[in-house]
Amino acid sequence: MKVKNLSEVKIEITNKGRGVFANRNFCKGEKVVIGHRVQTLPERTNHSFQIDFDLHIELDEPGRLINHSCNPNTGIQNNEFGGYNFVALIDINEGSEITWDYETTEYISIAIPECCCNAYNCRIKTLGFKFRSTQISKKYGNFIADYLKELNI
Template sequence: MNNGYELQGTGSKGEGVFATRFFQVGETVMVGVIDLELDHNHAHASQVSEKRFVLHGGLTSKVNHSCDPNCGVRLNASGAHDYLARQPITEGQEITFDYAMRNYSVEHFAAHCQCGSSRCRGRITGWKDLPAARKADYDGFVAPYLTDIDQRASEQEADKATRNESVVPQPTAQEDPGQ
């Protein structure tokens, strides 16, 4: 059965998944399936919630990283990642996504990214390391727990700033307020 993609050799990166038909923006390219629950993050782990990591089964686990990906991620009913087209994907084009779209922290890859994109960051990073402009560019194509983490961090920073502003400094015992 042809689902619109197949595994092929990429030359420099080993294997990758390539489109065998056209996909339009927003179309589901691949449906994710969880193969195994994990107790921690590692090089092949997919983060599917703030503290849950899994191995995906099937060819979704073979989709390569790109710093300028043609796919984004969406959680499906099983909690796995589906890949959906961020841009039109033509027959023969490699299907890619940015690993930062699913993992808050990525620390398990070589120092140098091999995606070859003109937007390459130089290394594969997690969501926490993306600049705000890149995060905005990925809006609607990332796992929701990543934006939830950012939202909580922003709220905590705002609360902290509010608390600091409401504290009026009092003169110390050594200071004389009458002088």
């Protein structure tokens, strides 16, 4: 599956650092990237993914390089590899940057002090699910981390 991901997306340099871009069109509901857990971390980092209240992981590439957007084109789902699948929330055109919302996995986010996604609905800073639980749950439905769904918001 890793080879499939790398042939269907490409990594490019952006004004935010490295990012992931579609190498083909993706339909809404299609898995765009399958993120495999490569390491369990002793604490959160700017590049970690929160998988439970006290568990942070590192994903393999390209998953770990997908940038944040307040208006993303993918949502996340826990997967059988101990990581997250990035699933198209809308049809994604070839050449588009693949993005996800950090607040769908991070209970408290430390990743970006100031957002630079330039989305029409940019929140300026990612705070975390704790501070926007109702808004995030309503917007993404099942496309949030399983441990956050357990909060019954």
